[in-house]
Amino acid sequence: MLIKNTAKSDLKESSLTSETHYIERRSLLKKLGIGLASIPFIPAAQAGLFDAFSSDADAPDNSGLLFQRTPLNYSSPPNYQALTPLTPEKKILQYNNFYEFGTGKGDPFEFAQQFKVDPWSLTIDGMVDKPITLNYEDLLKTFDIEERLYRMRCVEAWSMNIPWLGFPLAALLKSVSPTSSAKYVRFETLHDEEQMRGQASRRIGGGIDYPYVEALRLDEAMNPLTLLSVGLYGKTLAPQNGAPIRLVVPWKYGFKSIKSIVRITLTDKEPINTWKKIAHSEYGFYANVNPSVDHPRWSQATERFIGEGSVFAQKRKETLMFNGYADEVAHLYKNLDLKRNY
Numbered sequence: 506m507l508i509k510n511t512a513k514s515d516l517k518e519s520s521l522t523s524e525t526h527y528i529e530r531r532s533l534l535k536k537l538g539i540g541l542a543s544i545p546f547i548p549a550a551q552a553g554l555f556d557a558f559s560s561d562a563d564a565p566d567n568s569g570l571l572f573q574r575t576p577l578n579y580s581s582p583p584n585y586q587a588l589t590p591l592t593p594e595k596k597i598l599q600y601n602n603f604y605e606f607g608t609g610k611g612d613p614f615e616f617a618q619q620f621k622v623d624p625w626s627l628t629i630d631g632m633v634d635k636p637i638t639l640n641y642e643d644l645l646k647t648f649d650i651e652e653r654l655y656r657m658r659c660v661e662a663w664s665m666n667i668p669w670l671g672f673p674l675a676a677l678l679k680s681v682s683p684t685s686s687a688k689y690v691r692f693e694t695l696h697d698e699e700q701m702r703g704q705a706s707r708r709i710g711g712g713i714d715y716p717y718v719e720a721l722r723l724d725e726a727m728n729p730l731t732l733l734s735v736g737l738y739g740k741t742l743a744p745q746n747g748a749p750i751r752l753v754v755p756w757k758y759g760f761k762s763i764k765s766i767v768r769i770t771l772t773d774k775e776p777i778n779t780w781k782k783i784a785h786s787e788y789g790f791y792a793n794v795n796p797s798v799d800h801p802r803w804s805q806a807t808e809r810f811i812g813e814g815s816v817f818a819q820k821r822k823e824t825l826m827f828n829g830y831a832d833e834v835a836h837l838y839k840n841l842d843l844k845r846n847y
C-alpha cells in the first residue's frame with residue numbers, strides 16, 4: 506500500500522528542528538542496515554520528555570506529569586513518507602481536544618495524567634462471527650505496529666503533522682470476521698465518571714451525553730489508511746491523546762478520530778455519532794475534510810498549522826481536499842453529494 510506525500514509544500518518547509526532530527530536519525534539507521542523493529546525508538550529528549558523544549562515560552566508547568574510513556578517496538582513500512590515539518594511532540598501532548606477531561610485545549614494534559622489505562626478492555630462485537638475482547642497487553646502485542654506520518658485537521662481549522670504508531674483497523678476487523686450484513690462500524694470511548702471529570706459534570710464536559718461515540722462505513726473502516734493508534738513519537742500514547750488505543754482517520758476532521766476506545770460494534774444501521782447528535786447542521790456523519798464546504802460559522806478553506814513557536818502565531822495554509830489523501834479515498838465517495846453529506 507502506498508501512502509503518498511501529496512502536498513509538495515510540506516517538503517519545502519523542512520527546517521532544522523528536533524523533529525527533522527527524528528527523521529534523519531531514522532534514515533541513518535536505515536542506511537546502516539539497522540532494523541527499526543529491533544531498536545525501540547529513543548527520543549532525542551532522552552533526559553526527559555519536556556527538557557528539550559524548556560526554552561519554549563509555550564511550555565506549561567510539567568510538575569504534575571505522572572503518566573509514563575514507554576518506547577514501543579515497531580517496523581518502518583516501505584511506504585514511509587517524509588511529512589515535514591512534524592508538529593513538535595510537546596504540542597501534540599499539550600494542545601488537545603478530549604472533552605472528557607474538559608473543553609480547554611490545555612485541560613486534557615492537565616487533568617488526564619492519572620488516567621488508568623492498564624488494565625484495559627476492548628470488546629469487538631455485533632455483526633461478527635468471532636467476537637473478541639482484548640486486554641492492554643493484547644493491544645500492544647497482537648498486531649504488527651508500524652509508523653504512519655499523517656496530517657491531522659481539526660474541524661476548528663487548526664492542523665498538525667503527527668508520527669503515529671499503530672496498525673490498520675482492517676487487520677483487527679478481518680480477525681473477527683464481519684458478517685455479510687455488517688455495513689457500519691461503531692466506536693465507543695470509556696465511560697468512567699470517577700476518572701473523567703468532564704463526564705461527571707455537564708459544564709466541564711461541554712454538555713456532551715457520554716460515552717463519546719463515532720462511526721465509519723465498513724468500507725471506510727477497511728481502507729488501508731484507517732489506523733488504530735497505540736502510540737506516537739515512538740512511545741505509547743499519553744492519556745490526553747487517547748491512551749491506550751484510539752482511532753486515526755486522516756482524511757476526516759479530527760472529531761472522527763475517537764480516543765480511549767472500549768468497544769467496537771459492527772452493525773447494519775448508520776450509528777449516530779456524538780457531534781452530529783449535538784449539532785447536526787454543523788457536524789455530519791462523514792466529516793470528510795473539504796475546503797469547499799464551510800462550517801456554518803467559519804471557513805474551511807485554510808488552516809492554522811501548529812508547528813514550532815506559539816500556537817497562535819502560525820501562518821495559515823490551504824486546506825486540501827480529503828486532507829491531501831484524495832488518491833487513496835476519493836473513490837469511496839464517487840456516488841455521494843459531498844455538500845449534502847458533510
Ligand SMILES: Nc1nc2c(c(=O)[nH]1)N[C@H]1C(S)=C(S)[C@@H](COP(=O)(O)O)O[C@H]1N2
Pocket residue numbers: 597600601602603604605658659660694717745746747758759760761762763764765
Ligand atoms: N473520546 C473523545 N475522542 C475525541 C475527542 C473527544 O473530545 N473525546 N475529540 C476529538 C477531536 S475534536 C480532535 S481534533 C481529536 C484531537 O486529538 P489529539 O488531541 O490527540 O490531537 O480527538 C478527537 N477524539
Ligand SMILES: [Mo]
Pocket residue numbers: 602658659660661758759760
Ligand atoms: Mo477536532
